[in-house]
Amino acid sequence: MSGSKPRLEDLSIIVSGQGGDGSLTVINILADVLRSVGMRAYTERDVLSRIKGGIVAATLRACHDERLCIGSQIDLIVVFDLFAIRKQAHRLNDRSIVIYDSSGGGLPDDSGVPEGARVIGIPFSRHAVRMFRSDIYKNSISSAVVGRLIGLNDDDMRAAFEKRFGRRGAEALKYNLDALAVGHELADEVGLAADEGLYEIVSADSKPHMLITGNEAVAFGFVVAGGRFFAGYPITPSTDIMEWLQKWLPRFGGVVRQPEDELSVINMAIGAALTGTRTMVATSGPGLSLMQEGIGQLGMAEIPLVVVDSQRSGPSTGMPTKPEQSDINLLVYGGHGDFPRIVLAPGTPQECFHITVKACNLAEKYQLPVFIALDQGLSQNLATIDPIDEGQVVVERGKRLDAESLAGMAVYKRYAFSKDGVSAFAPPGTPGGMSLVTGNEHDEFGQVSTDPGNRTRMMQKRQSKLQSMQADLPRAVTHGVETADIGFVGIGMTHGVILEAMDILAARGVPTQYHQLQTLWPMLDETPDFTRGCPCVFVVEYNATGQLARLIVAHGGEEAHIESVLIYDGVPLRAEDLVQKVIERMDSRRHKAA
Amino acid sequence: MSGSKPRLEDLSIIVSGQGGDGSLTVINILADVLRSVGMRAYTERDVLSRIKGGIVAATLRACHDERLCIGSQIDLIVVFDLFAIRKQAHRLNDRSIVIYDSSGGGLPDDSGVPEGARVIGIPFSRHAVRMFRSDIYKNSISSAVVGRLIGLNDDDMRAAFEKRFGRRGAEALKYNLDALAVGHELADEVGLAADEGLYEIVSADSKPHMLITGNEAVAFGFVVAGGRFFAGYPITPSTDIMEWLQKWLPRFGGVVRQPEDELSVINMAIGAALTGTRTMVATSGPGLSLMQEGIGQLGMAEIPLVVVDSQRSGPSTGMPTKPEQSDINLLVYGGHGDFPRIVLAPGTPQECFHITVKACNLAEKYQLPVFIALDQGLSQNLATIDPIDEGQVVVERGKRLDAESLAGMAVYKRYAFSKDGVSAFAPPGTPGGMSLVTGNEHDEFGQVSTDPGNRTRMMQKRQSKLQSMQADLPRAVTHGVETADIGFVGIGMTHGVILEAMDILAARGVPTQYHQLQTLWPMLDETPDFTRGCPCVFVVEYNATGQLARLIVAHGGEEAHIESVLIYDGVPLRAEDLVQKVIERMDSRRHKAA
Amino acid sequence: MTETFTPTRPIWCAGCGDFGVLEALITALDELQIPVHDRMFIAGIGCSGSLQNYLSCYGYHALHGRVLPTATGVKLANPQLTVVGVGGDGDGYAIGGGHLMHSFKRNPGVTYIVMNNGTYGLTKGQASPTSVTGFQGNTEEDLDPIMLGLSIPGSTFLARGYSGHPAQLLQLTLAALRHTAAGQGLSYLEVLSPCVTYNDTYREWRTGVFNIDSEDGYDPGNRAGAFERMSELREQGRLPLGLIYQGERPALESLALNPEFAAPARQDLNDPGLAAGYREAMQSFIR
Amino acid sequence: MTETFTPTRPIWCAGCGDFGVLEALITALDELQIPVHDRMFIAGIGCSGSLQNYLSCYGYHALHGRVLPTATGVKLANPQLTVVGVGGDGDGYAIGGGHLMHSFKRNPGVTYIVMNNGTYGLTKGQASPTSVTGFQGNTEEDLDPIMLGLSIPGSTFLARGYSGHPAQLLQLTLAALRHTAAGQGLSYLEVLSPCVTYNDTYREWRTGVFNIDSEDGYDPGNRAGAFERMSELREQGRLPLGLIYQGERPALESLALNPEFAAPARQDLNDPGLAAGYREAMQSFIR
Numbered sequence A, B: 001m002s003g004s005k006p007r008l009e010d011l012s013i014i015v016s017g018q019g020g021d022g023s024l025t026v027i028n029i030l031a032d033v034l035r036s037v038g039m040r041a042y043t044e045r046d047v048l049s050r051i052k053g054g055i056v057a058a059t060l061r062a063c064h065d066e067r068l069c070i071g072s073q074i075d076l077i078v079v080f081d082l083f084a085i086r087k088q089a090h091r092l093n094d095r096s097i098v099i100y101d102s103s104g105g106g107l108p109d110d111s112g113v114p115e116g117a118r119v120i121g122i123p124f125s126r127h128a129v130r131m132f133r134s135d136i137y138k139n140s141i142s143s144a145v146v147g148r149l150i151g152l153n154d155d156d157m158r159a160a161f162e163k164r165f166g167r168r169g170a171e172a173l174k175y176n177l178d179a180l181a182v183g184h185e186l187a188d189e190v191g192l193a194a195d196e197g198l199y200e201i202v203s204a205d206s207k208p209h210m211l212i213t214g215n216e217a218v219a220f221g222f223v224v225a226g227g228r229f230f231a232g233y234p235i236t237p238s239t240d241i242m243e244w245l246q247k248w249l250p251r252f253g254g255v256v257r258q259p260e261d262e263l264s265v266i267n268m269a270i271g272a273a274l275t276g277t278r279t280m281v282a283t284s285g286p287g288l289s290l291m292q293e294g295i296g297q298l299g300m301a302e303i304p305l306v307v308v309d310s311q312r313s314g315p316s317t318g319m320p321t322k323p324e325q326s327d328i329n330l331l332v333y334g335g336h337g338d339f340p341r342i343v344l345a346p347g348t349p350q351e352c353f354h355i356t357v358k359a360c361n362l363a364e365k366y367q368l369p370v371f372i373a374l375d376q377g378l379s380q381n382l383a384t385i386d387p388i389d390e391g392q393v394v395v396e397r398g399k400r401l402d403a404e405s406l407a408g409m410a411v412y413k414r415y416a417f418s419k420d421g422v423s424a425f426a427p428p429g430t431p432g433g434m435s436l437v438t439g440n441e442h443d444e445f446g447q448v449s450t451d452p453g454n455r456t457r458m459m460q461k462r463q464s465k466l467q468s469m470q471a472d473l474p475r476a477v478t479h480g481v482e483t484a485d486i487g488f489v490g491i492g493m494t495h496g497v498i499l500e501a502m503d504i505l506a507a508r509g510v511p512t513q514y515h516q517l518q519t520l521w522p523m524l525d526e527t528p529d530f531t532r533g534c535p536c537v538f539v540v541e542y543n544a545t546g547q548l549a550r551l552i553v554a555h556g557g558e559e560a561h562i563e564s565v566l567i568y569d570g571v572p573l574r575a576e577d578l579v580q581k582v583i584e585r586m587d588s589r590r591h592k593a594a
Numbered sequence C, D: 001m002t003e004t005f006t007p008t009r010p011i012w013c014a015g016c017g018d019f020g021v022l023e024a025l026i027t028a029l030d031e032l033q034i035p036v037h038d039r040m041f042i043a044g045i046g047c048s049g050s051l052q053n054y055l056s057c058y059g060y061h062a063l064h065g066r067v068l069p070t071a072t073g074v075k076l077a078n079p080q081l082t083v084v085g086v087g088g089d090g091d092g093y094a095i096g097g098g099h100l101m102h103s104f105k106r107n108p109g110v111t112y113i114v115m116n117n118g119t120y121g122l123t124k125g126q127a128s129p130t131s132v133t134g135f136q137g138n139t140e141e142d143l144d145p146i147m148l149g150l151s152i153p154g155s156t157f158l159a160r161g162y163s164g165h166p167a168q169l170l171q172l173t174l175a176a177l178r179h180t181a182a183g184q185g186l187s188y189l190e191v192l193s194p195c196v197t198y199n200d201t202y203r204e205w206r207t208g209v210f211n212i213d214s215e216d217g218y219d220p221g222n223r224a225g226a227f228e229r230m231s232e233l234r235e236q237g238r239l240p241l242g243l244i245y246q247g248e249r250p251a252l253e254s255l256a257l258n259p260e261f262a263a264p265a266r267q268d269l270n271d272p273g274l275a276a277g278y279r280e281a282m283q284s285f286i287r
Ligand SMILES: Cc1ncc(C[n+]2csc(CCOP(=O)(O)OP(=O)(O)O)c2C)c(N)n1
Pocket: A233, A234, A235, A236, A262, A286, A287, A290, A317, C044, C045, C046, C047, C048, C049, C064, C087, C088, C089, C090, C091, C092, C115, C117, C119, C120, C121, C122, C123, C128, C195
């Protein structure tokens, strides 16, 4: 039968159950196996801000080509809990496959599963408890079944198990491998023999892919950019950055600290940055709010720092595990008083890496805070990407002085006026470079000053960086048909969805174009220009007030051309839903025009 | 001679010396005497962020009619330090009078005093040291001379001294009265006999005026509005609010606390507000930055609080004693995530009072943070104003439930959905009103929830307040000629200067109009409308980036009609300088058009 | 009766020490007959910070680390409420550490219960200020917040319980609530409350705890003596349980409120009797 | 020599205690022959927070209350620097109080000098955490930060000087700098430094101080003993001066840095030798 099987092109799979059931583990293992056989994978998590219990879900998209979002329909769903199936039923169709844990009985009539869908009940939990005296092995058992179903090789599954559970010790590995074997037996029982999966897996690419989240890519980029000091305080969804760096940074002589709060974080980072060390912090909304005074200090005292904001649903504590892009205002306008800053917004893990490198360079070249705006989706979703060529990274440190160059200078002024607004920096410890650095207004030497003439020049010096950096800032990436009447604007986790929606629309004969911002601040002319040039621009963003759209309008964007698509319910947008919105809005625009 | 004397119409007086010399005291006493004789007074301070030393100045405008700014020219200057005279010389003209402390010798040739100015040297310091063994009495001595010069009655001066120094004990009073007498003798010596001052003082008004700063008016308004809990942490220029309340609030059973930092301030205030107590905090930029997390909590958990921001020069520590209006962005856009808020901006002490009352009512009616944007000038400058009719204040507490009303309800939900977005509040301690209040997203009962449908409705509920409050928000006050082609927009301490510039322009045949915002957020349509309707609008603001102008543009203002006038050197704008800018910009507009 | 929110089932992992704290609190509040509407719970952020959802009360979920300033504001504005602060060690000792020391100093009428599990539970097990050296790469020595409390003049009630010893925990919870109810100010009760998922310390604590309540001659009225004994036990690697210090000092609210008026939250702001005072304030600007 | 900023004349009021601290620091740093370019001063906000402007050094004017985290970051990134934190009691004990306790616990190689005048000088005389009860309406008891330091495991050097006793102050300053230079971590020196303008305590302190350095049998190596003696003296209304506690514990930087590498600030980021490690990190995502 294998010859006649369809190729695995594009499949979205959900595993859902109670928190602690291990749904994430199943999905992550499958993603890793897919990566290892040359397929593309993308994962998403839908979890709660609690450690055990509640309904959580993990989703995987297995693709032949690159897709940075989950599909609009779910092809395969594995549920350990019947609540979960009701929650997901609307994403199923008559070709979907439903695998449920039948330990507690059959599927109720009102499960919502559409007619025609293939339903398979397997008592995962019962087997797990019987064999291992613990319910938790049901996830390993179920992954065997899913692997079989989609056509993954038993050996590849085993290899992935060895890699993942090997780290947790021999016992954990043994039990999980046993569970995998049990799963394979159960698969046999329900008619899913080895090599008899639904699909043929064809490697998409000869070169190996990386499987990486945006958070990891940022952390990795920081190390390669020469980052050597990181401070953080645990907060979802940014914590992974700290955790990855805790493991890796010391191997390069770097330091990671987790002090008592975010105030300590940003000020400790300021201390490290003052010495000329490349420094970064990462946080999410509540932490970013607490760091506002420190942010302003960076601007005033001209201290380079990279600040990562992994955005989650706000305001306040909000919905800590859910995605949002609602800190845009705070990133762009936060801190009291006027000071220059840069806000960058990657859309893929690869961009996360490169933008972090860029952020480190910009921070030191222009001596100011550089923000990297992430969101929960980009931060935490795993994706397969082409390998990053980390060897190409260039470290640009800006105007730095050492003892030798200082010796040749008659006078050294930390805040010397200059054409580009940037003054040379001599790291503490350098003979001849003594300086005063302060968040008070100051003269060129860093002495506190309220002289009005000095104040005016210092303010202009700092602000002038926003001009001198222009050529250095990442430009928007454009996609689609340049002349199309329908445009998209988006950042972060909207990226994959917009690309897919464009494909769907193109297939329906509707050409579109897409302006993917990379620099949110300073707002480059290209973005307002785009909204003026394209008659209908869908600005897609995860917040309730259209922060990005408003920012574009404030800088000359054409409000009449803008259609805001706002998502703020904590649920990731699907391409098909975006397509629907586009069609509806275009219709209503045509009606209004008529 | 008295019959032929000119009436005292409008006089600007500077007293300048080293910090600690008491220049402020002289000016404040003079202002009080002027108030007591029915004249108008307005004062300004130019001080440093240090306790002693450095050059400081205090300025007084004595007027027959109300003026809420210092004049563009200085008529009389008293200097204890020769540095000071150089700093002020450019504001003098050939009719100015210069009184200097000649203890250290005569005025040097390069003092910068214009030709024709009358120069009087009096060895204040020498006399003070000889008579009182302390230099500090020179300020009391000098005030006698100034009083004589401008025609104030010796007895009125004495009465003011008794009032001011009486509080400091009998000894302080005696010495200062003696110093006043010495001053009067010295005045006799230089030919300024009693009742032979330069001007005739004619009472402007039969009713008594108040002499009050914006900070005091806010504090007073808070008490009368029923405010009963205030927390603050010392920070210039907001501290006076706390100090006034420390004295007065306990007399009404209220509580004032100065805890360990601004985080404690805002959270202690949240605690008080949770009980249904009218609560306020006051701070300046650095404190406002630290409060950002708390601000978002107010928005999410729907807690009423009035937050006063007395703005100073930023960013960061900046120039603590200098004026600015550069926290507008942070006030409007601060805090992570989307939540509703109100930002109000008074322009006079009277408006400070009424807007504080309004803020207290709005906070409770709409259950959200209400900001009052002050600036150093409005906060600290003394002005004579018509008495406030504090008896007219109406306390509106919004939807509150007591045990009785609760008893009639089947179910009580703290966050019940409602048309206007506001849910009824039962203060803790009320039987039957138990509720959960949280900064997490929550359902109507306040239980933590991430249900997407609930999330959407809750977000919309909160945001809908911005609509339901519209009719309740203070409208802009308009001044001048409604059809004029030249318009002004301003807030806070620009108010008096704009009014005076309009008078000057009107006198030169140039009609203007002025849209004085009272509500900065939500931005009411009236303001963008104003910029669309008037072909050239000068948006005058104390910051470097045109935050107010940008805010107006972001909400539909006509950028092409806007001329930004930006002041960020820490020096208060003078009307004549504003007039010059208007004329220049209009010329260059005409050139461009031609 | 009006229906209000229904306390939910705890979202804690089975075996979490916080169950014991909840149990003790429910029992103690009932035993002291505090009406549900007079209970105001101020909770931190963390697994522990959901306790208020599991009993009948007015509950407030504070910002991370801000339990004590918030609770102080509540108490000053309405001293009739029984104000209970609850939260975790990360919340109370890390981000909230500064407030803890200042609250000891300030002594507001608040009962503050810290569920100390030596880790950040909700963010998945990072080191906290009470984590032992080595836990998750922790280079620091673990903080003893009771000793910190002893060092602050103004502290009046310092106790430690263990959720594995429910009887003593109940007694300490009662004592804490009574201390505050008697107008003595802040009662601080740390509860050793194991996190079975990220830092399961049941074994260490079962053997490591030391009951000072039953130590002959131990005097909880002697600050320096208590400090010395704590130091000794610490050196022996033992964790003292019981009422460690109790002193006397008027609660903050008795010093800060004007007894001639109703408390801030209970005033009638439209009382016509206020007008004369307002007039006087107005006159002070005319003088 | 390259001209850099010129230390200015202090802006302090005549008679301000801070002059004595400046004097002691200049003398001690010279005596220890710390090159000016290896001195990094981290100053708070307040009158005291301008000290760095009055001597030759790399000076940083921190945010209010953030001296210690900043200084810790500096030291970890470049341990070759002599890092001195300076600030006021408001800065260090009020808004910075949480950082103080965590810094004791963390023990970074920083000398931290607090100019304690029992008030907020620069904002014109409000009560601070070390203000006595009654000062400006203060309802709280004054904090003793040395006792706080004693209560935190990890603290290694706690001393108090008085700007009116310059000889002892110099010795304590030297001892503090030496403690840190010897790799023992945080040396904390509180200096009683009167604010002549808003809280002139010269008279009280002249009579109130008590020199523990000259007390027979006092053992600064005994934490609990020190606590007891401090408590006694406090009850007698006396303010102990001298080296109150000194212990041994490796400094944070020795625990946090990888000795195989140059310190973070001193690494050559373009060193080609780094490539292999970066490659390995990259491979970890391909596995
Ligand atoms: C300002 C801020 N920073 C970080 C977080 C993320 N956060 C949530 S809970 C928590 C720690 C909880 O630890 P602990 O207080 O010990 O409570 P536990 O879960 O152990 O009961 C943190 C850091 C937050 N909510 N707010």
